[in-house]
Amino acid sequence: MDELSPERFYDFSIATGATVSPDGERVAFLVSEFDAEEDDRHTSLFVAPTDGSADPYRLTRASSASSPQWSPDGDRLAFVAARETDAGVAVENGAEEGADDEEENGGPVGEGPKPQVWSFDMERGGDARQLTDRDYGVAEFDWGPDGERLVIAARDPTEEDEEYLQQRNEDGPIEIDRLQHKGDGAGWMDEVSSYLFVVDADSRETVRLDNAYDDEEKGDRRGLQPAWSPDGDRIAFVAQHEEDPDDTHVRNVYTIRPDGTGYQQLTDAGMRVQQPRWSPDGSRIAVGGGDPYNWYKPTEAYVLDVESGDFRSVSESLDRTIAFGGNPHWLDDDTLVGLFGDEGNTRMVRLDAEEDDPERVFVAQGRSRSVSGLSVSADGDTLAFRMADPTAGADIYAMGREGLDVDGSEAPVRQPETGTVSGDAEKGADADEAGLARVSEVNADLVDEHHDCVRVSWENSDGVTIHGLAYLPPGFDPEDPDPRPVVSSVHGGPMSYDSPAFGFDQLFWTSNDYIVLRTNYRGSTSYGQEFAERLRGTRGDKEVDDVVTGVEHLVEEGWADEDRLYLTGFSYGGVTTAATVTKSDVFAAAAAEHGIYDFYATFGTDDNHLWHEDEFGLPWENVDTYREISSITDVGGVDTPLLVTAGENDWRCPPTQAEQLFVSVRKQGVDSRLVIYPDEHHNIGDPDRAIHRLEELERWFAEH
Numbered sequence: 214m215d216e217l218s219p220e221r222f223y224d225f226s227i228a229t230g231a232t233v234s235p236d237g238e239r240v241a242f243l244v245s246e247f248d249a250e251e252d253d254r255h256t257s258l259f260v261a262p263t264d265g266s267a268d269p270y271r272l273t274r275a276s277s278a279s280s281p282q283w284s285p286d287g288d289r290l291a292f293v294a295a296r297e298t299d300a301g302v303a304v305e306n307g308a309e310e311g312a313d314d315e316e317e318n319g320g321p322v323g324e325g326p327k328p329q330v331w332s333f334d335m336e337r338g339g340d341a342r343q344l345t346d347r348d349y350g351v352a353e354f355d356w357g358p359d360g361e362r363l364v365i366a367a368r369d370p371t372e373e374d375e376e377y378l379q380q381r382n383e384d385g386p387i388e389i390d391r392l393q394h395k396g397d398g399a400g401w402m403d404e405v406s407s408y409l410f411v412v413d414a415d416s417r418e419t420v421r422l423d424n425a426y427d428d429e430e431k432g433d434r435r436g437l438q439p440a441w442s443p444d445g446d447r448i449a450f451v452a453q454h455e456e457d458p459d460d461t462h463v464r465n466v467y468t469i470r471p472d473g474t475g476y477q478q479l480t481d482a483g484m485r486v487q488q489p490r491w492s493p494d495g496s497r498i499a500v501g502g503g504d505p506y507n508w509y510k511p512t513e514a515y516v517l518d519v520e521s522g523d524f525r526s527v528s529e530s531l532d533r534t535i536a537f538g539g540n541p542h543w544l545d546d547d548t549l550v551g552l553f554g555d556e557g558n559t560r561m562v563r564l565d566a567e568e569d570d571p572e573r574v575f576v577a578q579g580r581s582r583s584v585s586g587l588s589v590s591a592d593g594d595t596l597a598f599r600m601a602d603p604t605a606g607a608d609i610y611a612m613g614r615e616g617l618d619v620d621g622s623e624a625p626v627r628q629p630e631t632g633t634v635s636g637d638a639e640k641g642a643d644a645d646e647a648g649l650a651r652v653s654e655v656n657a658d659l660v661d662e663h664h665d666c667v668r669v670s671w672e673n674s675d676g677v678t679i680h681g682l683a684y685l686p687p688g689f690d691p692e693d694p695d696p697r698p699v700v701s702s703v704h705g706g707p708m709s710y711d712s713p714a715f716g717f718d719q720l721f722w723t724s725n726d727y728i729v730l731r732t733n734y735r736g737s738t739s740y741g742q743e744f745a746e747r748l749r750g751t752r753g754d755k756e757v758d759d760v761v762t763g764v765e766h767l768v769e770e771g772w773a774d775e776d777r778l779y780l781t782g783f784s785y786g787g788v789t790t791a792a793t794v795t796k797s798d799v800f801a802a803a804a805a806e807h808g809i810y811d812f813y814a815t816f817g818t819d820d821n822h823l824w825h826e827d828e829f830g831l832p833w834e835n836v837d838t839y840r841e842i843s844s845i846t847d848v849g850g851v852d853t854p855l856l857v858t859a860g861e862n863d864w865r866c867p868p869t870q871a872e873q874l875f876v877s878v879r880k881q882g883v884d885s886r887l888v889i890y891p892d893e894h895h896n897i898g899d900p901d902r903a904i905h906r907l908e909e910l911e912r913w914f915a916e917h
Contacts, residue, residue, distance in 0.1 A: 217724035219907040222900060223249040225717045226655040229599060230279070231609045232588045234287045237263060237595030240588070241272075241281040241290055242609045244655055247900040254900060258292055260335075263595055263611035265650035272333055273341070276326075280353070284332075284360045285591070291332040291344065291363070293351060295325065299343030302417070321348035322378040330354050330363060332414070344414055352407065353436050358445045362471065363412045366437040366450075369421065370405045377403065393459035396820045397865040398894045409439055409450060411471050424476035425469045427452040435464075440489045440498075446470065449489040449498055454478070462505035462823060466498060466517065479517060480524055486515070488540035493593075496520065497566060499549055501540040506827035508708040509738065509745040510534075514541045514551050516566050527564045528553070531571040532741040537709075538586060544593035544614060550574070552587050552598075554739030557668070557680050558712045559583045563617060574617040577649070581666065583712035597652070603666035603684065606659070607715040609652040616649065656715070664723035666713050667691065669730075671766035677735065679759045682711055683767070684719045684729040696774040699728045700914070701764050701800070703782030703789045707736035707748055707756065721907055727779075728772060734759035734789070750828050752812070752842035753792030760789060761797050776801060779914045783807050784866060784895065788844070791874060794855060795847040802917035804856040804910055807895060809866045810848075810874040813839035818867050848877045854884040856913045858906070860893035886913065 230243035240263050245256045256277040261269035272278075273294065281292045321327065327350030331341040345351050345365055353366040370378060381387065387401045394402055409425035412418070425448070427437050440449045447468040455461050466479045466489050479498070480486060485505040489498045496519055503512035511534035513526040527549070528535075535541075536559040539552025549564040561575040561584065578584060578600070586599040594614050601607035654660075665685045673679050686697060700722050704711050711731040722729045733739070734756040736748030748755055760780070767773035780803040782790045787808020794803050809815050816825055816832045816839070825832075832839045840846050855878050859871035868889055875887040888909055890902045897903045 216726075217721050219721065219904045219911070220249075221659070221721075222717055222904050222907070223247045224656075224658060228607065228609050228653050228655045229586055230281060231586050231597040231599060231611075231652075232281050232283060233263065233590040233595050233597045233611070234283045235285060235591035236287055237590035237592065239263060239287075240597040240609060240611055240652055241283065242269075242597075242653065243278060243281065244653070249900070252899060252901045254898065258290075259653070260290065261609075261652045263597060263650060263652065265611070265652055269653055279328075282354070282356060284356050285358050286360055288334065288336045289332045289360070290335055291330055291354065291356065292341075293328050293354070294331055294341075295328045295350070296331065296341075296343075297326055298346075299331075302343050302346050322375065322382045323349075328352075330365060330412075344417065345412055345419075346417060347410075349405075353439060355439045355441050355448075357411075357441050357471070358443055361414055363414055364439045364441055364448050364471070365410050365412055366407050366439055367410060368405050369408050374403065374405045378405070391459050392457065392822075393820065395864045397863060400862070400864075407437060409437060409448065409469070411448075420471075420473065422448075422469050422471075422473045424473065425450055425452070425467070427454075427458075435487055438488055440491060441471075442468075442491050443493060443495040446495075447475070449479075449491065451486060451489060451500075460823070464505075466500060468519075479519070479522065482524060485512075490541070490543060492543050492546050492566070493591075494546045496546070499541045499543065499566075501535045501551075502526070503534075506823060507746075507749070508824075509736070509749050510742055511738070511745075514549065514564050514571075516549075525569075527566060527569050528562065528571045530569050531562065533562075534738045534745075536585065542587060542589040544589060548593075550587070550589065550596070550617065552584060554710050554712075556739055557682065557710055557733050557737075558739070559585055561587070561617065576620055577616065580668065581713055583714065601713060601715045603664055603713050603715050603719070604660075605715075606654060606656045608654055610649050611652055612649045619648075659720060664719060664729075665689075666719075669763075669766070671762055673762045674758050675755075677759075679732065679734065679763065680740075681730055681732040681763055682713065683772070684723050684731075686723045686726045686728065689728070689772075691770075691772065694771045696768075696771060697726055697728050698777035698914070699730055699764055699767055699773045699779065701730045701732065701760055701778065701780045703732060703734070703756075703760055703780070703786035704737070705782070705784030705786050706738070707734070707785045707789075708738045708745065709785075710737040710739040712739075718907070721911075725911070728767065730763055730767060732760050732763045752788065753796070753844055753847075756789050757793045757796055760793055761799055764799060779803065779917075781806060781910060787866065791844040791855075792847075794853040795844050795850045798853060800853055802854040802856070802914050804858065804913060805871075805874065806858045806906075807860060807863055807866050807871075809870050811843045811845040811870060813843060814845075814873070815867060815870055818864075818869065820864050845873060845877060848874070849881065851878050851881070851883055854913070854917045856886050856888065856909065858888040858890070858909075860895060860897070861889050861891045862893060863895045865895035884917075 227245040258273040258278040259269040276296045278292045278294045330344040347367045349368040351365045409422045437450045469476045484502045486500045486502045498517045502515040504510045514528040533553040536552040541549040541551035553562045563572045563574045582602045588597045597611040670680045768775045780800040783806040787805040790805040857871045857875045859868035878885040
């Protein structure tokens with residue numbers, strides 16, 4: 214196989230956001246694609262039959278779409294997008310030709326169109342119709358069960374707020390009274406509240422629900438998450454109505470009537486709850502719930518009885534955490550299905566609404582594929598999700614509910630027809646009623662560049678078994694190995710885990726003859742609470758040992774060239790990388806990406822003060838602890854060539870941390886290099902910069 218160049222990143226697409234139509238016949242999903250000419254990422258909305266019998270059909274092109282959602286009868290498909298104002302709305306508002314400067318015409322502060330809810334008529338066709346017209350856009354929405362109304366979450370500044378926003382827009386002073394004064398990706402915080410509004414889908418007439426409010430960006434920044442009850446009588450939402458919401462992650466479930474009356478708090482468990490979903494009969498609400506501060510503890514599935522107020526976990530005995538975005542869906546009034554992290558994988562678990570009796574299902578998934586983004590049809594008979602397979606891509610799949618109980622070893626997989634999105638794969642044989650249908654094939658031209666992914670395990674220095682994933686270059690034979698260079702790539706979090714993935718980074722490294730090792734070190738969250746909490750209150754010892762012994766294991770197996778071992782990691786992976794090179798010389802070169810290296814100095818300059826306080830106390834009260842957990846304290850032990858990167862506007866792991874590490878290492882004469890990505894937050898979203906990152910890592914490792 215030819216080497217994969219970093220520029221092929223422009224050919225890489227990401228399918229996400231599957232949502233099944235109420236009748237289970239169609240699935241809408243999103244595909245993110247990269248535009249080399251504009252150096253930008255666009256996310257388009259597609260629709261396809263869930264049986265895989267026809268090509269996915271592209272519905273949007275001009276602007277990025279998000280949050281697709283079918284109307285209750287399935288005749289319309291709504292989504293959020295920042296598009297130019299609908300001509301019909303412009304006429305209704307009496308806009309004059311050429312009057313496009315909103316600020317001069319008394320409009321909202323800021324440039325460009327704001328995200329609104331739009332809707333396609335899936336029966337009659339035509340362009341999308343704009344359903345909302347909020348000056349500051351819409352963050353979230355849900356259809357009412359009658360299909361005639363929406364509930365939306367949107368910012369609603371007061372006159373005083375408007376004056377301040379205008380001051381900020383004109384580069385005036387930033388004035389903040391809030392404890393949570395900044396947020397990564399949000400910037401400097403303001404005091405504008407978000408409210409729920411009920412919107413008539415035909416007339417766009419809007420009513421604000423005054424008691425349903427929250428600051429848009431605070432705490433865990435998950436929004437109001439509105440969910441309309443099946444009978445249309447109440448709207449559930451999640452908010453922080455605490456005395457000082459900036460000093461807590463506690464969130465509760467509330468309900469309110471569509472006319473703004475009947476405000477009621479339903480939970481008071483001192484928890485961090487998320488994503489309420491009503492049972493089909495409206496008697497219960499399912500949520501994900503976790504400790505508001507100790508995120509090493511598993512996030513569990515909870516069921517709330519609306520009448521009695523009974524609030525109980527239905528997954529505690531599983532001792533596994535709900536995967537990111539994997540909160541439970543109702544299959545019927547008594548049964549749910551959710552996604553859980555389970556020993557280095559994300560898999561489906563069926564839950565009983567009456568008792569704690571979780572059951573692992575969808576055995577056909579196996580251990581080499583990982584699922585995400587689950588959606589269930591209104592009748593509970595059809596499921597859609599994204600499934601990642603390192604050898605076959607990461608795509609949208611659909612199956613009948615029966616598939617949860619099928620062994621799957623012989624079940625065929627229906628392939629999509631050929632087309633713009635699905636590539637050149639031929640349609641496969643028809644599957645049985647419970648078989649999988651592959652709805653998309655977004656990276657058909659890259660699948661030939663695939664790599665094998667195998668599970669590996671080893672004992673660390675403490676005798677604890679550690680698990681990981683090894684992505685192998687083409688032609689590599691684990692039974693008769695020819696030692697290869699290894700990139701040890703450390704996941705962030707640390708409350709996270711690695712599962713089988715089809716990602717461009719792995720494709721790039723394996724095509725260039727590297728083995729990629731992804732270690733699920735102590736602190737990773739798919740192995741139960743005890744394993745995850747081994748890291749709690751510590752930094753730079755346990756996870757370092759797990760990473761180092763992992764590459765040493767590959768050397769012992771004859772897989773790895775001991776002179777060409779390299780280390781990198783992003784976010785907490787960057788934290789671990791820096792800590793590792795203060796303690797070990799096993800790596801020929803390392804790259805600490807977007808990390809924290811001085812926990813004492815970062816307190817109050819990042820947006821994670823609640824997390825740090827919970828684990829380590831307050832820095833002025835626990836100076837020694839903060840120094841001990843900071844790699845900068847031991848930076849004198851570094852002699853490994855070190856690349857350090859950061860985002861210029863990263864307020865999760867501020868760029869000053871990277872500067873401090875770089876200067877400290879370079880001051881000692883160690884080969885080091887600093888790369889700052891302008892305008893980037895705690896990620897690298899710009900395609901050109903993502904490509905530069907890979908080029909920089911490749912060059913750095915090749916030089917050493």
